[in-house]
Each structure stands twice: as structure tokens, then as C-alpha cells.
Amino acid sequence: MPYSVKITMFKKLNLLKRIKSRKGTFSCDNLSNVFRFKYSCFKMLLDSNTEFLKVISDIEEKLQGQQVFGMSYVRSRAAQAVFHTFRMVKNLDDLSGHRYSLLFDVLEKINLSIKEVLGKRKEIPQTELILPYRQINAEMVDWVGGKNANLGEIFNRVGLSIPGGFAVTTRAFESFLAYNELFDEISRKKMEIIPDNPETINAISKDIQQLIVSAYLPPELEKAILLAYAKLAEAGGDGKSPDFPFRVSMRSSAIGEDSELSFAGQYLSKLNVPSDQLIQAYKEIVASLYSPRAIAYRLNKGIRDEDIAMSVACLQMVESVASGVMYSRNPFNLLEGNIIITAVWGLGPYAVEGTITPDSYTVAKNCQIITAEISHKTVQLVSDSEGGLVEIPVAVEFRDKPCLSPEEIGILVGYALKLEEHYKCPQDIEWAIDKGGHLFILQSRPLRIGKQNQSITPLLTSYPLLIEKGAIASAGVGFGPAFHVDSDEDLMNFPEGAVLVARHSSPKFVMVMKKTRAIITDMGNVAGHMASLAREFAVPTVVNTKTATTVISSGMEVTVDAYSGRVYRGRVPELESFQSTREFPMKDTPVYKVLREVCDWIVPLHLMDPKSPNFAPSFCRSLHDISRLVHESSYTEIFQLSDFVSDKKGIAFKLKGNLPLDLYVIDLGGGLRETSKNLNRVSLDKIVSAPFNALLRGMMHEDFQQNQLRPVEFKGFLSVMREQMLSPPSTVERFGDRSYAIISDKYLNFSSRVGYHYSILDSYCSQTPNMNYITFSFKGGAADDIRRNRRVRAIAMILKLIDFVVEAVGDRVDARYQKHDCSLIEEKLDIIGRLLQFTRQMDMLMSNENSVEALAKNFLAGNYNL
Amino acid sequence: MEIIHLLLVDDEEDFRTTLAARLKKRNLDVTDVGSGKEAIELIRKKPFDVAIVDVKMSGMDGIETLKQIREINPLVEVILLTGHASVEAGIEGIRLGAYDYLMKPCNVNDLLIKVEDAYQRKLFEECHTQ
Numbered sequence: 001m002p003y004s005v006k007i008t009m010f011k012k013l014n015l016l017k018r019i020k021s022r023k024g025t026f027s028c029d030n031l032s033n034v035f036r037f038k039y040s041c042f043k044m045l046l047d048s049n050t051e052f053l054k055v056i057s058d059i060e061e062k063l064q065g066q067q068v069f070g071m072s073y074v075r076s077r078a079a080q081a082v083f084h085t086f087r088m089v090k091n092l093d094d095l096s097g098h099r100y101s102l103l104f105d106v107l108e109k110i111n112l113s114i115k116e117v118l119g120k121r122k123e124i125p126q127t128e129l130i131l132p133y134r135q136i137n138a139e140m141v142d143w144v145g146g147k148n149a150n151l152g153e154i155f156n157r158v159g160l161s162i163p164g165g166f167a168v169t170t171r172a173f174e175s176f177l178a179y180n181e182l183f184d185e186i187s188r189k190k191m192e193i194i195p196d197n198p199e200t201i202n203a204i205s206k207d208i209q210q211l212i213v214s215a216y217l218p219p220e221l222e223k224a225i226l227l228a229y230a231k232l233a234e235a236g237g238d239g240k241s242p243d244f245p246f247r248v249s250m251r252s253s254a255i256g257e258d259s260e261l262s263f264a265g266q267y268l269s270k271l272n273v274p275s276d277q278l279i280q281a282y283k284e285i286v287a288s289l290y291s292p293r294a295i296a297y298r299l300n301k302g303i304r305d306e307d308i309a310m311s312v313a314c315l316q317m318v319e320s321v322a323s324g325v326m327y328s329r330n331p332f333n334l335l336e337g338n339i340i341i342t343a344v345w346g347l348g349p350y351a352v353e354g355t356i357t358p359d360s361y362t363v364a365k366n367c368q369i370i371t372a373e374i375s376h377k378t379v380q381l382v383s384d385s386e387g388g389l390v391e392i393p394v395a396v397e398f399r400d401k402p403c404l405s406p407e408e409i410g411i412l413v414g415y416a417l418k419l420e421e422h423y424k425c426p427q428d429i430e431w432a433i434d435k436g437g438h439l440f441i442l443q444s445r446p447l448r449i450g451k452q453n454q455s456i457t458p459l460l461t462s463y464p465l466l467i468e469k470g471a472i473a474s475a476g477v478g479f480g481p482a483f484h485v486d487s488d489e490d491l492m493n494f495p496e497g498a499v500l501v502a503r504h505s506s507p508k509f510v511m512v513m514k515k516t517r518a519i520i521t522d523m524g525n526v527a528g529h530m531a532s533l534a535r536e537f538a539v540p541t542v543v544n545t546k547t548a549t550t551v552i553s554s555g556m557e558v559t560v561d562a563y564s565g566r567v568y569r570g571r572v573p574e575l576e577s578f579q580s581t582r583e584f585p586m587k588d589t590p591v592y593k594v595l596r597e598v599c600d601w602i603v604p605l606h607l608m609d610p611k612s613p614n615f616a617p618s619f620c621r622s623l624h625d626i627s628r629l630v631h632e633s634s635y636t637e638i639f640q641l642s643d644f645v646s647d648k649k650g651i652a653f654k655l656k657g658n659l660p661l662d663l664y665v666i667d668l669g670g671g672l673r674e675t676s677k678n679l680n681r682v683s684l685d686k687i688v689s690a691p692f693n694a695l696l697r698g699m700m701h702e703d704f705q706q707n708q709l710r711p712v713e714f715k716g717f718l719s720v721m722r723e724q725m726l727s728p729p730s731t732v733e734r735f736g737d738r739s740y741a742i743i744s745d746k747y748l749n750f751s752s753r754v755g756y757h758y759s760i761l762d763s764y765c766s767q768t769p770n771m772n773y774i775t776f777s778f779k780g781g782a783a784d785d786i787r788r789n790r791r792v793r794a795i796a797m798i799l800k801l802i803d804f805v806v807e808a809v810g811d812r813v814d815a816r817y818q819k820h821d822c823s824l825i826e827e828k829l830d831i832i833g834r835l836l837q838f839t840r841q842m843d844m845l846m847s848n849e850n851s852v853e854a855l856a857k858n859f860l861a862g863n864y865n866l
Numbered sequence: 867m868e869i870i871h872l873l874l875v876d877d878e879e880d881f882r883t884t885l886a887a888r889l890k891k892r893n894l895d896v897t898d899v900g901s902g903k904e905a906i907e908l909i910r911k912k913p914f915d916v917a918i919v920d921v922k923m924s925g926m927d928g929i930e931t932l933k934q935i936r937e938i939n940p941l942v943e944v945i946l947l948t949g950h951a952s953v954e955a956g957i958e959g960i961r962l963g964a965y966d967y968l969m970k971p972c973n974v975n976d977l978l979i980k981v982e983d984a985y986q987r988k989l990f991e992e993c994h995t996q
Contacts, residue, residue, distance in 0.1 A: 034990075037986070037987065037990040040983055040986065040987070044966075079954065082957065083956055083957055086957050086960070087960070087966075090960060184878055184880065184881060185880070187881065187970050188880055188881050188884055191881075191884065191885070191888075191972065191973065191974060193973065194973070194975075
């Protein structure tokens with residue numbers, strides 16, 4: 001379970017309680033206890049909902065097939081998904097007084113199906129401590145880590161040379177830790193970490209690393225490593241060359257969800273290790289799992305120690321004459337189709353560290369050298385006879401000489417093409433050439449293309465540009481005739497091979513994602529639900545173009561460049577070659593197929609519309625369905641609870657004041673000044689809760705006081721009325737429903753239904769910025785779906801502009817603002833107060849798309865009277 | 867504020883004593899024992915509010931201990947601890963009435979928050995069973 005998020009969530013929920021406990025005894029007749037109980041359920045439910053959605057997006061990413069993963073990944077993700085769904089169901093059931101018990105059975109059925117899928121694939125547990133590369137391939141990532149698995153794959157399946165060597169497996173890692181009982185010892189030490197205090201992280205990191213480095217290897221492991229080394233040395237010609245004693249490089253090859261971390265070179269690698277330092281180097285590399293940055297990274301990402309392990313790559317040291325890096329494509333211009341090679345004299349680290357400027361070549365696929373920039377290379381890195389590396393001067397006659405001959409460049413290009421073809425995506429390759437002129441691949445991994453928000457394809461001026469810049473929701477290139485989608489009917493009629501053009505993004509588009517070549521929308525969010533579906537289906541998608549529906553007419557042929565967010569009119573041959581490269585190596589593996597099958601029980605969402613009669617437990621076919629249903633129902637439950645309590649004297653007080661709201665206040669402690677148990681009303685001046693006062697200030701802003709609400713536009717009013725009359729009675733909320741503020745001196749939970757929408761605001765506001773937060777959810781509204789969504793988008797836009805982290809899904813916005821001074825929290829609450837009043841007028845005015853932005857701007861400019 | 871009576875059950879002595887010491891500093895009344903069996907004996911004798919139980923113990927495991935605790939005194943809220951990635955055990959535990967479960971290693975502050983939550987839940991349950 002990702003931990004850090006949980007922590008903050010529970011910190012929050014607990015505040016409520018600590019405030020109360022300080023006040024003393026717990027009295028059974030106090031209904032606020034019921035509140036506390038139910039709110040704690042509600043928050044646990046929301047917490048698990050967040051975690052569950054994270055699991056889903058992570059699975060979706062893996063389903064793209066570009067990252068290697070093993071069965072342990074599939075199992076742990078499936079288990080987490082089940083656990084969080086279970087926790088949601090459990091808390092809803094508790095919250096509602098056990099009216100949702102049916103959901104347990106539904107969940108159990110899905111869980112059984114998942115287990116069945118997982119059970120099909122029996123793993124052959126790997127018991128070897130050491131594996132030579134000829135026995136390793138990409139599917140063995142759980143036992144040898146990503147780096148080793150890739151090297152094995154390159155050697156055995158791509159057929160390229162790698163240095164001789166072996167992997168020390170994760171089984172060896174486990175036996176090392178177990179032999180020294182280090183699992184528990186490390187756990188114990190880690191308990192002392194205070195996550196937001198870097199000093200404790202540094203201190204504990206030092207302790208743990210010391211512990212590992214000074215521990216002993218199990219005798220059989222030490223023997224196995226030394227034996228494998230001896231065999232390698234024999235084959236590698238140890239003793240034949242007195243100048244170069246046999247040495248190895250030892251590189252970290254971690255497993256777990258830390259590709260980012262290993263990418264950034266956070267784990268230790270040691271070059272030129274002599275035999276007598278082998279064991280020590282192994283321990284140091286294992287210890288690097290607990291470097292301060294690695295610990296901090298895992299804390300932040302919520303990665304558990306159980307999910308990580310270190311395998312080590314032990315490779316014959318190539319005493320390279322030249323070495324360097326090669327990109328199978330230009331990462332900043334995919335269109336070029338050229339290969340980029342950088343090279344230095346001696347060992348590789350200087351090619352990437354920036355110590356010297358390497359030679360740089362741009363080479364076409366046919367090996368023609370397009371550019372060669374030969375730099376002045378004064379120093380190089382070589383192996384030191386004592387072990388380790390040493391910098392020496394480059395002989396004068398070599399300083400300005402190219403490191404590579406045209407023949408060598410030709411071989412390198414051939415390697416790059418083979419690797420890209422095998423992995424089906426551009427590669428970032430490390431290579432070395434030894435004295436005998438042999439070329440070795442030291443590493444190959446997916447090339448990181450461009451930087452975020454950076455164009456990686458150039459603007460092609462010879463074609464009419466329709467859209468210059470949109471947000472890239474799913475990268476790729478697509479060509480086809482445009483087809484506008486405004487309604488469900490349009491989706492039904494969607495032609496095979498067309499490009500979908502719409503005003504805003506919608507998860508409903510999933511229906512045509514297999515038919516469509518690309519999606520372009522005026523509005524939309526790259527982190528939205530549709531965007532993740534588009535990525536899953538590998539549909540090139542550009543959102544937030546503002547003008548797609550106006551500049552692209554139906555039937556017009558367009559080329560969508562979703563690498564750079566552009567759209568051209570007509571066919572663009574230069575981009576066409578990128579259209580079909582969507583198959584990735586993981587997709588052929590059995591592990592991938594299992595994930596795919598498991599995913600069918602977790603990810604698809606069938607319950608879309610809460611108003612549909614099918615929005616019920618018996619229609620849940622995936623964990624996503626269950627979580628959606630639970631999430632939706634939890635809000636209803638919370639409101640019913642408030643309704644129930646509001647009539648009780650001495651618990652809920654009706655707020656007297658000039659507010660157009662039926663507002664009840666429930667004090668948990670210290671939120672009100674001297675209230676009498678016999679009264680059922682309270683005046684504004686009695687409120688001492690800081691966050692509540694801030695919110696009220698905003699709601700009672702003079703601009704809302706002076707003016708009557710704007711008369712409803714006739715057409716808008718009609719559509720509100722129509723909806724009210726057409727909707728089934730059970731789903732029509734009443735106008736003027738009650739709103740509730742549950743408060744203490746520093747806490748506020750404000751839930752309100754005004755008109756057809758509801759909003760829930762939760763905030764803590766104290767002298768300790770780290771504990772302070774605001775969470776705000778807003779949902780629904782009168783009028784049809786389109787207007788409702790427009791309003792939600794306007795609110796999302798406003799919240800984003802005042803620094804909230806915002807998520808908008810369908811007709812709901814969820815926004816967060818946390819860890820700020822109480823003065824800032826109060827300022828934002830004031831704005832939300834105004835926003836709540838403002839929104840009452842909004843949906844009537846949402847007659848067209850432009851009104852979204854216009855309203856948001858008006859609001860922020862302080863023009864509340866529309 | 868009333869003091870919370872906590873029972874800590876874990877057969878891993880180092881971990882248990884360190885945790886107990888740290889929780890005591892936070893003003894909790896902590897009793898720690900090294901086995902499920904001892905825990906059961908204590909539960910019969912003394913009223914506890916919350917129990918923290920390690921899932922993976924030799925002899926009587928955490929799930930069995932949880933079952934018996936809930937049988938003897940259903941008002942004791944149980945928080946399960948697990949050092950291993952066993953979500954199944956977590957679900958099974960909650961199904962059997964555990965308040966929640968946490969993964970080891972856990973930060974003492976988080977654990978403390980969880981204990982207080984469980985305590986509140988216990989007070990609530992008390993009110994509703996009387």
C-alpha cells in the first residue's frame with residue numbers, strides 16, 4: 001500500500017479526533033460521536049479510492065508494453081487493487097449501517113476470477129544464486145533485475161556481443177539478508193525515520209548501509225560468486241596479459257518500481273573490481289539500495305521494501321580503447337531517422353559525465369556519416385592496476401583524432417538498428433571497443449524522447465498547419481478523414497479509420513477507440529480519464545487545442561502529430577512512418593498476457609451513469625465498477641447522515657444570518673462560543689472556528705449581499721425546469737436542501753446542496769502549515785450534461801488558477817491545497833466561499849463553450865454580478 | 867484525556883521492545899508480549915482498548931490470535947501488522963473484525979494515529995453495544 005499518501009490522509013482524519021479527545025471524556029449520548037465514526041469511515045474510503053486509482057493508472061502504463069515487469073508486479077498490483085476495493089466496500093458498509101453487504105459477494109466473485117487468472121501461470125521459482133547470461137532473458141526480470149534481463153536478452157535473442165559475465169540473482173540477495181537477519185533489523189531502523197526530516201533519513205541510511213557492508217555473505221553464496229568469477233577469469237584469458245589483470249565491472253540491477261531511480265544512476269556501480277574486492281563490492285552495491293536518496297524516493301512514491309531487491313551484474317571489464325553512447329534516433333527530432341553516436345577515448349563514464357567533450361557523429365541508417373564533430377580530447381579514463389579508475393592524459397597524436405573508424409561506425413549503426421527493431425522503440429545504448437577491435441554492448445534501454453512539453457518533431461512548413469499547439473494526451477501519429485462527434489449517435493455512426501474531432505474529451509469515446517486513427521479535442525486534460533484510455537489503446541490524442549472543431553470540418557483529411565501537438569491538413573508523408581510502430585516486446589510475453597487478463601477484472605469501467613438503473617451492485621463487473629459505485633454512494637450516505645442529525649436539539653444549530661442557505665452547524669469542540677443546549681439556533685458572532693469564519697466571509701461578500709440573484713435567462717430556466725420534470729423523482733434533489741458545517745476551532749467540514757449540485761469542503765487551519773489543508777469536491781448541477789460539464793470545467797479552471805491541484809472527472813471536480821500558512825488557507829477559503837455563491841448563478845449562463853473561460857475570468861477579476 | 871490501554875503482540879523482540887518504548891513515550895499504557903498465547907491470557911484478565919498484532923508469528927499466528935481476541939472481548943480493536951506483502955492476510959484480518967492493517971516498517975506517528983482512530987472506534991462500539 002503506497003504509504004506516504006495514506007499517512008497524510010490519516011493525519012488529517014485524526015485531527016478531528018485529537019481535538020475532541022483533548023476536550024475530555026467521551027459521552028455516549030453525544031451524537032457527534034456518530035459523526036466522528038462515520039466520517040472516519042468516509043475518509044478511509046476516500047483514501048482507498050485514491051490508492052485504487054493510482055494502481056489503475058500504473059497498470060495502464062505497464063500495459064503499453066514498454067517497461068519490463070514480472071509476475072511479482074502483477075501479483076502485487078492485483079492484490080493492492082483488491083485490498084483497496086475491499087477497504088472501500090467495508091467502510092461504506094460500516095458507514096451506512098450495513099446496507100451494502102451485497103457488495104462483499106460481488107467483490108469476492110471478482111477476486112476469485114483474478115485468483116484464477118493468476119493461478120494459471122505457475123512460476124518456476126528460481127533457486128540459483130548465480131546465472132550466466134546465456135541463461136537469462138527479458139522475462140527473468142524478477143530474479144536478475146532490469147539491467148541483467150536486458151543484457152541477457154541482447155545476447156541471447158538479439159545476438160549481439162556483450163562482455164562475458166553472470167548475474168548474482170535476487171535469490172542471492174534474499175539469502176544474504178536472511179543469513180544476517182537483516183530484514184527485521186532494517187525494518188526496525190527504518191521506523192525511526194521521520195519522513196519530512198532529511199537528517200533522520202541520512203542518519204538511518206548510514207546505519208543501514210553500515211549494517212549491510214559489515215555483514216557476512218552466506219558461505220555458499222560467497223563460494224558461488226568466487227567460483228563463477230574464477231570460471232569467467234579463465235575464459236576471459238586471465239594471466240595472459242600482464243598489463244591488464246583480469247577485472248570485472250559490477251553494476252546494480254535492481255527490481256521493483258524504481259526504473260526512474262536506476263535511470264538516474266542512483267544505485268552504485270563499480271568498475272575495475274579485482275577479485276579480492278569482489279565480495280566487498282557486492283555488499284556495497286546491495287547497500288546502495290538504502291542510500292538517502294533511494295530511501296527518500298521510495299518513501300515519496302510509497303514503494304515498500306518488500307517490493308524491491310538488488311541483483312548485481314558482474315561483467316568482464318572491457319579495457320576499452322574507445323567507448324561511448326549511441327541513440328538509435330535523435331531524441332529531439334524523431335523524424336530525422338539518423339543515429340547519434342558520441343565517443344571518447346578510454347572508459348565510458350567520461351562520455352556521459354561531461355568532463356570532456358566527446359566526439360559526436362550523426363549517421364544515416366545506410367551508414368553514411370552526415371556530421372562528425374571531432375573534439376579536442378586531452379584526458380581519458382582507464383583502469384588503475386590497484387582497482388578503480390584513473391584519469392591519464394591522451395597521447396598527443398590521438399587528441400584530435402576521431403575515436404571511431406568509418407567501419408566501426410558502420411558496425412555500431414547495425415547494432416542500433418537491430419536493437420531498435422527488437423525492442424520496437426528507440427534505444428539509448430552504451431558501447432565499448434576493446435584493443436582487439438571487438439565491439440560490446442554494455443547496456444540498452446528505451447530512449448527518453450525529448451523533454452516534457454517539448455516538440456520532438458520539427459514543424460513542417462510545406463503543409464498547411466491547422467493546429468499549432470495542443471496538449472499531448474497520447475503520443476503518436478494518425479492520419480484520416482475528420483469526423484465530428486457531438487452526440488452518442490455520432491459515436492454509433494463513427495467510420496473506421498477516421499479522426500475523431502470533438503469539443504471536449506469524454507470517456508465514452510472508448511467505444512470507437514479501436515476504429516479511430518487519432519483524437520483531437522478543443523478542451524480536455526492530459527491527466528483525464530479519456531487520456532488514459534487513449535494511451536491504453538495507443539490512439540494518438542491531442543487535447544486542449546481550443547480550435548479543433550472550428551478549423552477542422554467534417555470529412556477534411558488531417559494528419560495528427562501527437563508527438564508535438566500539431567495537426568496538418570492532408571497527408572504528411574514524413575510523419576507516416578510513425579503510424580504503425582505500436583508493438584512492444586513485453587506484449588509477446590506470457591507475463592504481459594496475464595496482466596492483460598487480470599486487468600480485465602480490474603480496470604474497465606461499465607458503471608458510467610449514476611442515474612441509470614444499472615448503477616447497482618449486481619451490475620459491477622470489475623473492481624473499478626465497485627469502487628465507482630462505492631465512491632458515488634458514500635456521498636449520498638454522508639448527506640443522509642447530516643439530515644438525520646440536523647433535527648436534534650443541542651447538536652445541530654441553525655445558523656442565523658443573511659445567508660441564502662439553510663445552514664446547520666455541528667460543533668465538535670471549540671468551534672462555537674457559549675452555546676446553550678436548549679437552543680437550536682446560533683448567530684454568526686458566536687462562531688470562533690477559524691476556517692468556518694473564513695468561508696463565511698467569502699459567502700457573505702458584499703457583492704452577493706447587495707444584489708438579488710440575476711434573473712434567470714428564460715431559455716436557461718426552461719431547460720432547468722424540463723430536466724426537473726423529466727428526471728425520475730428519486731434522483732431529483734430538492735432546491736434549498738440543508739447544508740452542514742461540522743466545526744471545531746481549527747477544523748471545518750462543510751457540505752452543501754444548493755440547487756442540484758453538491759459540494760464538500762474539508763479543511764484544517766492551524767499554526768502548523770504542514771498539517772493544514774483544504775480539500776474540495778464539487779459535483780453536478782442543474783441543466784443538461786453539457787452545461788453541467790461546462791460549469792464543472794469553469795470551477796476547475798478557477799481552482800487551478802488559485803493554485804489548487806485539480807482533477808476533473810465528468811461532472812465532478814476534486815481539488816486539493818495543502819501545507820500552507822493558515823493565512824493562505826483562510827484566503828483560499830474566502831475565495832471558495834465566494835465561488836460557492838457564484839456557482840449558484842452559473843449554470844444558467846453556460847449557454848456556450850466560450851462562457852467557461854469568460855466566467856472563470858470574471859470571477860477571478862472580482863466581477864460577481866453577471 | 868483518558869489513557870489508552872494498548873497490547874502489543876509480536877514475536878520479534880527487538881522490534882517489539884523498541885516500538886513499546888516509543889509508544890510509552892507518547893503516553894500510552896503499553897503491555898507487550900511475544901506470543902499469541904500470552905496475549906490471549908492477558909486479554910482474559912485485563913481490559914485493553916486496542917491490540918497491535920503481528921500477522922506472522924511462530925506458534926499461534928496473528929490471524930488466529932485476532933480470532934481469539936475478538937471472541938473473548940469483541941470490544942478490543944485489533945490493528946494487524948505485517949512485514950510481508952500479504953494483502954490476503956490483511957483482507958482476511960479485516961473480514962474477521964480487525965480495525966485495519968499496517969505494513970511494517972511503519973512510522974510511529976502513523977501507528978499512533980491509527981491507534982487513536984481504533985480507540986475512537988472502540989468507544990463508539992461500546993456505546994452501541996450497551
